[in-house]
Every structure is written in structure tokens, then in C-alpha cells.
Amino acid sequence: MMKKKSCEFLIIGSGFGGAFAAHTLAQAGRDVCVVERGKWVVRDESCWDEVRLHLENPLYRGHAPVLINQKEGKLDEYWPDDTVGGMSTFYGAAAFRLREEDFFGSPVDNEPERDSSTRWPISYDDLAPFYDEAEKLQFVAGTMGDDITEPPRSKKFPQPAPLLSKPSQKIYDAATKLGLHPFHIPMAINFRGDCGKGKCVLCHTCDHYLCKVEAKNDLAVVVLPEAISAGAKVLDDTRVVKINLSRGKAVSAETVDQRTGTRFEIKAKYIVLACGALGSPHLLLSSGIDRETLSGELIGRFLMRHANGVVSGIAAKKTNPENVFHKQIAIIDYYFGDPEKKKQPSGNWGLIQEIHTPGKGVMKANVPFGLKNMAAFMSDFLLNLLCIAEDQPQYANRVFIDISSKDKFGMPALRVYHRYTKRDIEARNALYSVAKKILLAAGALPVYCFHIDTFSHAIGTCRFGENSSSSVLDPECRVWGIKNLFVLDGSFMPSGGSVNPSLTIAANALRVAKILADMK
Ligand SMILES: Cc1cc2nc3c(=O)[nH]c(=O)nc-3n(C[C@H](O)[C@H](O)[C@H](O)COP(=O)(O)OP(=O)(O)OC[C@H]3O[C@@H](n4cnc5c(N)ncnc54)[C@H](O)[C@@H]3O)c2cc1C
Numbered sequence: 001m002m003k004k005k006s007c008e009f010l011i012i013g014s015g016f017g018g019a020f021a022a023h024t025l026a027q028a029g030r031d032v033c034v035v036e037r038g039k040w041v042v043r044d045e046s047c048w049d050e051v052r053l054h055l056e057n058p059l060y061r062g063h064a065p066v067l068i069n070q071k072e073g074k075l076d077e078y079w080p081d082d083t084v085g086g087m088s089t090f091y092g093a094a095a096f097r098l099r100e101e102d103f104f105g106s107p108v109d110n111e112p113e114r115d116s117s118t119r120w121p122i123s124y125d126d127l128a129p130f131y132d133e134a135e136k137l138q139f140v141a142g143t144m145g146d147d148i149t150e151p152p153r154s155k156k157f158p159q160p161a162p163l164l165s166k167p168s169q170k171i172y173d174a175a176t177k178l179g180l181h182p183f184h185i186p187m188a189i190n191f192r193g194d195c196g197k198g199k200c201v202l203c204h205t206c207d208h209y210l211c212k213v214e215a216k217n218d219l220a221v222v223v224l225p226e227a228i229s230a231g232a233k234v235l236d237d238t239r240v241v242k243i244n245l246s247r248g249k250a251v252s253a254e255t256v257d258q259r260t261g262t263r264f265e266i267k268a269k270y271i272v273l274a275c276g277a278l279g280s281p282h283l284l285l286s287s288g289i290d291r292e293t294l295s296g297e298l299i300g301r302f303l304m305r306h307a308n309g310v311v312s313g314i315a316a317k318k319t320n321p322e323n324v325f326h327k328q329i330a331i332i333d334y335y336f337g338d339p340e341k342k343k344q345p346s347g348n349w350g351l352i353q354e355i356h357t358p359g360k361g362v363m364k365a366n367v368p369f370g371l372k373n374m375a376a377f378m379s380d381f382l383l384n385l386l387c388i389a390e391d392q393p394q395y396a397n398r399v400f401i402d403i404s405s406k407d408k409f410g411m412p413a414l415r416v417y418h419r420y421t422k423r424d425i426e427a428r429n430a431l432y433s434v435a436k437k438i439l440l441a442a443g444a445l446p447v448y449c450f451h452i453d454t455f456s457h458a459i460g461t462c463r464f465g466e467n468s469s470s471s472v473l474d475p476e477c478r479v480w481g482i483k484n485l486f487v488l489d490g491s492f493m494p495s496g497g498s499v500n501p502s503l504t505i506a507a508n509a510l511r512v513a514k515i516l517a518d519m520k
């Protein structure tokens, strides 16, 4: 017979949604158990080693792939990296707030207005205090008042932004010369030494790597440890494979200890899914919850991921000879589109940010045969800008399950279908042209635009809204019709703005967890 455990709040997933919810609930004295399929990260030399992390038998590669159809006639296999802390352990630590206008919905074709069907059921003002709290818990470093689209904030950043490194200064000067308004990216990093655990050594292996010295304030470093001190339990390397319902309520989760294969059931009064925008709809659909809720047909739909890409330029000299950290500058002048309203598309374009050159091994792995050594050599001479364009939510873009194929834990295979709209691509191209001008002004010759086809910014697959005919979750992120089942990761977002999503997911989890903490 299957063993049984129980808790009051079962949180599935320990990324931004799960960790922040666990923090509030545990601090409120509630009985919290977090189940996470990833392992705790080991902080040793492997953290900054691209071969061990990404190339040969990646250390944290999950147990089951996602099959992705994003081009006609092609199915890509994507293997997520699973760790306690979710994607935060590998992330780039940019901690942005959405703009006030982003809450009015996604852009529409050929018009500056927004799509009112994707208007959020809450406003920026509702989320603002939770943005403050999330920034405080992750000790975000930033400069207030420099970002020309900055939404109102009542408090300064918990840490000042650090001085610009030489490569960042070059981008700053180039953008300023063009009449733009560059500013410091708000970063969840312990630059000062007293804002987290370890002090940042300003290395160039940050975004896409783990932090060996625990200076990146990922959730295994700063939020989960406090939740654990307050009493939360974290079961790592453990996967939930099914949510059980009884009489319209979620009652338990079927769970597998991945180390031993032991199966057990966890009974809970409240169940919070925080498995990410791919993982939460996967679990809901695998559990047949689409047949039990008012809006089941919408579960997994409207997947967004931003239209992201990198513009790279070659400079005459090495661009980062001292190998220092330089993800520091953002350019936001085109966030709401062309400021002169002459260029297309109308409506939002997005954000441009500095980004490091990938390691030589990753460069080699991603360019065609014959160009590999050349790419590795040229990587020392590159300057790069990341473009994040807002994409439109579309019904056809979705996460779904393939019941004809099961993974090793018996869950139906997870599949993704995604296509960008013409407008998504136009917005990204418009940002590419601005990024090229900045690189030229910085002395580099723009050579290539790399479209990013990962799902690192996946959101939107269980959108919240005012009614069950157009959303999966109610404004408190409860699955419509199932009063003790909640979804608190990036799935809840009905539109994505064009800033990196983590701080918004964190703030929303804090908002809802506060409501949950008061429940009997
Ligand atoms: C390389 C990289 C760089 C990034 N840089 C930035 C950045 O600079 N700024 C920013 O804002 N965002 C960044 N992002 C995006 C950001 O990390 C994500 O938006 C964010 O982590 C999403 O949080 P989440 O809570 O929705 O899901 P996740 O972080 O994906 O957490 C979901 C968790 O659930 C677990 N899980 C899933 N299914 C199950 C199951 N069945 N049982 C148990 N556990 C399960 C997963 O293992 C995972 O730990 C980056 C992402 C990547 C990959």
C-alpha cells in the first residue's frame, strides 16, 4: 500500500512562485511542505564550468524532456535543468517590475490600444507593495529615478547599483551619445557583501551559470532557507505525478521519490501548483483537472515566452579582457514603441539589455560545422545586446499532453506548440535595429542577430481573470470552481509586458500567499 504523509499547505515547485509563497506561509506559522523534483545545487567548481553544466551530460538535467513544435515539420527536445529554487539558480538576476500600462493587456495589430480581453484583474498599485517586499527579500540593487518608464515606487532599492564595469560603460556612453536614456538593470545580487550570503566577485559566468559563492540571490540562497528556518519542509528530488480530487476539492498529491522510486501520497488542505508555465498545466492536464473545472479547455493555452533575441557586434579590440561582470545596462526608450510614433509596429516594442558573450564551448556547440573554431576565437571580440519584445497571447500556442506516450514516472508526455505572430517578429526586429545602432556607436560592427528559441520566459498558460469563460484562475489565482487549488508560477500572467518576469511572479505569489495565510 502507498505510504501517506500530510500537511496543511502543499506547494509543488520551488521556483519564484513556490519559494515566495512558502516564505509567507511559513512565516505566518502555517504547516508547509514544498515538493521539488530538482536537487539542491552543489556550490563547487562545477558552478562556473560550462562543460559540466551545459555540454556533456549536464549535471542538473531533468528526468523527462519536453517535445516542442515551434517550426513546421520539426520537433525539438528540450531538457529542463531541475534544481531547488527552480530556474532562479541559473537565471541572470535581472529583477524588473512591470510598467503600470502593462496591466492593461497585450498589444494588438496595427493599433496603439491594448487587447482588453487580456487586461489584468489587478492593477500595478495592487502589486506595488509586494514588489517592494520581493525586492527586499532578494536584496535587489538598483538606482531609483534613472529609468524613464519606471512605475511609481515608495521605497529606494535595498542596495545601490554597483559602479559600471568598462564594457558596460562603453554601452552606456554609446546609448547616451544616441540621445537614449540607459540605466542600471535592477539586479538580485549581493554586490555590497551584506545583502545575502556571499559577496559578488563580479565574474563573467553569471547568467546561465550557478553562483559558486552564493552571491546571486537565487531562491536556494535567500528565500527558501528563511522559509525552512520558519518551519517549511522541502522534499527535493521528489516529483508530483498526479493531483487527486474528491467532491470538487483537491485532496492529495501522488508523489515519487526519484532517488528510490518510492511512491507516496501527500494529503493537504490546500494545494499550490508552482511548477512553472510548462509544468503546472502539465500536472493539471495529467490529473484530468480540465474535466473538473469550469475553464478546463483553457488550461495550457495562451503560452507566451517573449520574442527574445541577441544582437552581436564585433569590435576591433577584445571587449572584456579582464573577464568582468557586465550585465549592467538597460535601454528602455522603445518600451512603448517608437517614441516618435513613425515606425511600425504601433504599440509596445520592449526592452534592450546588456548580456555576456556565451562561453567558447557553448558558442562552438551552437554554430554550424566549419565555423566552430572561428566562433570561439571571435567570442573575445563580441559585444552583445539582448532584445526582449512583448509577444501576443494566442489561443493556438499551448502546452498539452500526449497520452500515447508516458515518461518514466508514468506521466503523459509534455508537448508544446508555439508560433510567433507577425507583430511579435516585427517588434523584435524593431528592437534589433535600435540595438544595432547602439553597437555601432560603441565601436562594434553588428554582425548577427540570434533568435532565442528557449522557453526561459514561459508564462500565461493558466491565466487569471475576472470570469471563468476567459481564464483558468480567478483573481486570487484559484482554479475556477476548485476552492483549495491555486497556481502561483508564471502561468498566471494574461500578458507579459517586456521585462524579465521573475519579480512579477514573486510579487504575485506574495500577494496571494498573504490571502492564503489568513485562511482557516
Ligand atoms: C538562463 C536563464 C536566465 C534567466 N534570467 C532571468 C533574469 O535575469 N530575470 C528574470 O526575471 N527572469 C529570468 N529568467 C526567467 C525566470 O527564471 C523565470 O521566469 C522564473 O524562474 C519562472 O518562475 P516560476 O516559478 O514560474 O517557475 P520555475 O522557476 O520554473 O519553477 C518551477 C519549479 O517547479 C518544479 N517542478 C515542475 N514540475 C514539478 C513536479 N511535477 N513535481 C515537483 N516539482 C516540479 C521545477 O523543477 C521547478 O523547480 C531566466 C531563465 C533562464 C533559464
Ligand code: SF4
Binding pocket: 189, 190, 199, 200, 201, 202, 203, 204, 205, 206, 207, 210, 211, 212, 213, 214, 215, 216, 217, 325
Ligand atoms: S557575477 Fe557575482 S553573483 Fe554572478 S556568478 Fe559571479 S559572483 Fe555570483
